[in-house]
Amino acid sequence: MERFWNKNRSSSRPLSPHLTIYRWPLPMIMSASHRGCGLVLSAGVSLFGLSALLIPGNFESHLDLVKSLCLGPALIYTAKFALVSPLMYHAWNGIRHLMWDLGKGLKMHQLYQSGVAVLVLTVLSSLGLAAM
Amino acid sequence: MAVFWRLSVSCGAKGARALFLRTPVVRPAHVSAFLQDRSTPGVQHIHLSPSHRSGGKAASLHWSGERVVSVLLLGLLPAAYLNPCSAMDYSLAAALTLHSNWGLGQVVTDYVHGDTSQKAAKAGLLVLSALTFAGLCYFNYHDVGICKAVAMLWKL
DSSP states (O other): OHHHHHHHHHHTOOOOOOTTTSOOOHHHHHHHHHHHHHHHHHHHHHHHHHHHHHSOSOHHHHHHHHHHTOOOHHHHHHHHHHHHHHHHHHHHHHHHHHHHHTTOSOSHHHHHHHHHHHHHHHHHHHHHHHHO | OOOOOOEEEEEOGGGOEEEEEEOOOOOOHHHHHHSOOOSSTTEEEEEOOGGGGGOHHHHHHHHHHHHHHHHHHHHHHHHHHHSOOHHHHHHHHHHHHHHHHHHHHHHHHHHOOSHHHHHHHHHHHHHHHHHHHHHHHHHHHHSSOHHHHHHHHHTO
8 A cells, every 4th residue: 555655646646536526425425424523522532531631620610610601591502412413423323334334234225214314313312412 | 247256365475465356257358458367367466555464363353342342332321321420430431532542543544644654643642542541530530520520511
């Protein structure tokens, strides 16, 4: 692979347009989103862990700071929804991935059906959890 | 063109692993002219990336480990809600950081090319994961812990 990349990088040939000219199928969008959500969630967990080590003050004091901002309930619900939806999407799509690993649901129509199911479940579970 | 694949992996010279594809391939004649068949007709050599040099067994175990931790983490989410406790906090911290580390490792493998760059990226990733885990354990020990923290945040 290293030879492949070295040869192609040094040849400075133009790259044929692909992402900009072909339609993006749903499985492709969902796969990229799965990775994107994973990256965001990992960043969040790392930020949380690192700030526990580096930032002074305990969790309760930080929560009190947020409480003192007196944010409206609509904004709080939106924030909770924004926090929980990448987690829900990644979890439901993760189950879909694990099904594929078992060899199930790999036909084209099943791909689209399970994909839509994941999207619906994500929205419903995110709405529900944010309301708790 | 109907192609049936059957793979058998064997070690090649100079550490590069060669994949022998035994394919009863039906392909047009002009394509055959470009593909260099070696010893036996219908057998092609494909060289895998250096990361596969370390042995199929280790890679296979890693793959299985990834799935096991994924399932474990999926189970921990409702379990932590139904039974929040200190053990759950530490299990979540471990599963979360391990899943995250392995997931980010796949991203690095996909987008970081070159031996030294990849090694450096993986090393940096390991440091980040270790620090994250340390931070979460610190939080679990000295502060309210992950389960309680989520509950407190949600009561906001």
